[in-house]
Amino acid sequence: MDYTVLVGGEAGQGMDTFANLLEKILKRAGFHVFSKSDYMSRVRGGHNFIQIRFSNKPIYAHTEKVDIVFALNEETVEQHLTRLKENGIVITDEGIGKDKDLFHLPLLKTAKALRNSRVYTTIGLGAILKYYGLPLKTGEEVIREGFNEKLYKININALRAGYGMVDSEYSLPTLEDKHILINGNQAVGLGAIAAGCKFYCGYPMTPSTGVLNYIAAHANEMGIAVDQVEDEVAALNMALGASYAGVRAMTGSSGGGFALMVEALSLAGIIEVPVVVINVQRPGPATGFPTRTEQADLRFMIHAGHGEFPRMVIALRDPEDAFYQTARAFNIAEKYQIPVLLMSDQYLADSTTTREPFDFSKIKIERRISGEEGVLDQEYKRYKFTEDGISPRILPGKIPGQVVLVDSDEHDEWGNITESDEIRIKMVNKRMKKFEGLKEEVEEPWLLGDEKPENLIISWGSTYGPVREAVEKLLEEGISIGALVFGDIWPLPTKKLMEMSKFAKRIIDVEQNATAQLDSLIREELLIKSTDKILKYDGRPFSGDELYTRLKEVL
Structure with missing residues (x-):
């Protein structure tokens, strides 16, 4: 079984509340859920819709038909x-x-009889539950938990009224509820909290604001300082200040906001202060499509900032991946004293899905802060030359008599400004040595389908779900196909791609941008070129159905 309910209307008509309730009811009934939002950049009016797909088997993307x-x-x-x-x-x-x-129902008439026209959508929710033969009791439980006493009574009456308006066309069996319900932004926020993040700041920018909101909602409980700052320039500079002082720090924005952070990103590179930054992408340039999705910032993230310095870039593939990779990003940032840049997008950020509960025991917090062993002969060198380029890092004020100097100018081992060409060369080489270590940290892309396919898909980030569903359909048809879905982007993992490209007769690049940015990076790094490209840049995400159709056209 596999069904999709679409609710559509103008902004302000209560679609979010309807979808939130239906998602929770379906999840509690034991179904796998995938919900996708399509909304305009307007507070009122316009045409918005939400698709809620549910099944008795795992699902990873939305569908075209409803x-x-x-x-x-x-x-x-x-x-x-x-x-x-x-x-x-x-x-x-x-x-x-x-x-x-x-299928006309007296929704507005019934809502007015209940003396609250806003319960219109709850009446419709009751009708849909009855249509599928889902228990009224489950809906009532979710409503009781989601509303205060005054509102839950009228909404339960509305639900019951809608439930009585139709006959059941199906009798869907309820299953055991074993999952959590989470979207990409929430998963990033939860991953940061699990990793011990103690400072998050940002300026609201769709579609990244959900990360800020999630961490802020849990800030008091978890002892996290959260600040909504005046702009993105301030955001990264404040995060660097918090990290210098000794706490794990993070900031985030969308592409336009990240563009304002690039000078501070270079500052992070030269002062060697760890920080995690997330770019939840939307279509540009400039304001672009504020509420839509795209993958057009890959090259920007790799090269952002003036000068040369190491960074790691990680693309998040689904909420579970977002949780674990966000936590991993903090450990890598502190190990190498670098910025680690996470990439998400509106599709992943706003799509809600069911997943197995995350395993917090897998999260290891590795601070790598030096104590007195980092001070030799009573002399602390913040930028001490080492074999791997990583200098001992002590926290300011923790060791009596030692000062932790940082400066945006080129500096010597102590952190004092220098004009020496010899020291300049040594410092650049010191910083770039870290990149060699990062190459050993990278994780190979996820493999879907055949291990030695004739047709090999390469993709990255949130295309994982649609690619997975398309590959599964093609495998059922006996087509030799596999896919590599990249998470770690920079440094670029190469082993699996080098091996699988030997067997592939066709390499198909799937991306949500106009210039095939991952494909060009692979060509640059490995001299491997795709034979076909499936690109999408209309602001809407691939569905598994659409991608399946487009793959069939090139196979």
């Missing part, structure tokens, strides 16, 4: 009627689409 359209206005009917499956229905109020063969 089973139910819950239309809150005429525009939703017009835009999505053609997306219905053969036996799909449109549920709507009796005042909408009067000239069409729709």
Whole structure:
């Protein structure tokens, strides 16, 4: 079984609340859930919709066809009627689409009888639960937990009213609830908390704001200082100050905000202070599509900042990956005293899905702070030349008589400004030695499908879900196909790709940008060139269905 419910209307009509309740009810009934939001950059009006897909087996992306359209206005009917499956229905109020063969219900009339027109969507929720034969009790439990006493009573009455309006077309069995329900931004925030982050700051910018909101919501409980700063320039500089003082620090934004951070990023490079930064991508240039998705910042993240200094770039593939990789980023940042840059996007950030509970025992906090052993002969050299380029790091004020100097100018081992060309060469080489160590840290891309495929897909980040579903369909058809989905981007992992490219007759690059940025990076690093490219840059994510169709066109 595999069903999708789409709710659509104008901003402000209660779609988020409806989707949030339905997701929780389906998850509690033991189903796997994947929910995708499509919203405009408007507080009111416009056309927004949310798709909630559920199944009795794991699912990783949204679908093109839907089973139910819950239309809150005429525009939703017009835009999505053609997306219905053969036996799909449109549920709507009796005042909408009067000239069409729709499933009309007295939603507004019933809401007014309950003396609150805002429970309109809760009535529709009750009807949908009954349509699928899902227990009313589960819906009532979720509503009781989600509303205060005044609101939950009227919403339960609304749910019951909707439940009584229709007959059941299905009788779906409920299963054991074994999962958590989480989106990409929440997973990043949870990963940062698990890693011991004690300072997060940022300026709100869609679609990254959810990370700031999640950490702020748990700040008092977890002892984290959270600051909404005046701009992104301040954000990274403040995070660097917090890290210099001794706490794990992080900041985040979207592409335009990250662009404002690049001078401070170079500062992180020369003062060798660890920091984690996330870029939750959206389409640019400039304001671009503020509420849409894209993967167009890969090259920017690798090369951002003036001058040469090491950094690591990690693309997050799904919420589970986002949790573990965010925690890993803090350890790498502190080990090498560098910025570690995480890449997400609107699709991953806002999509809610069920996953196995994360294993917090896998998270190891490795601070790598030196004590008095970092001071030799009563003399602390913050930028001591070492074989691997990593100098002892002590915290300011922790060891009597020792000063921790940092400076944006080139400096000697003590941190004093220098004009020496000889020291300059040594310091550049010292910093770049870390890159050799980073090459040993990188994790190979995830492999999907055949280990020696004739057709090899390369992709990265949030394309993982659609790629996985497309590959599974093609394998069922007997097609020899495999995929490498990159998480670590820079330094570029090379072993699996070098090996698998020997057997592949066709290499297909799948990316959400116009210039095939991963493909060009692979060509630059390995001289391996794709034979075909499947690119998408309309601001909307690939679905597994769309990608399957486009792959069939090139196979």
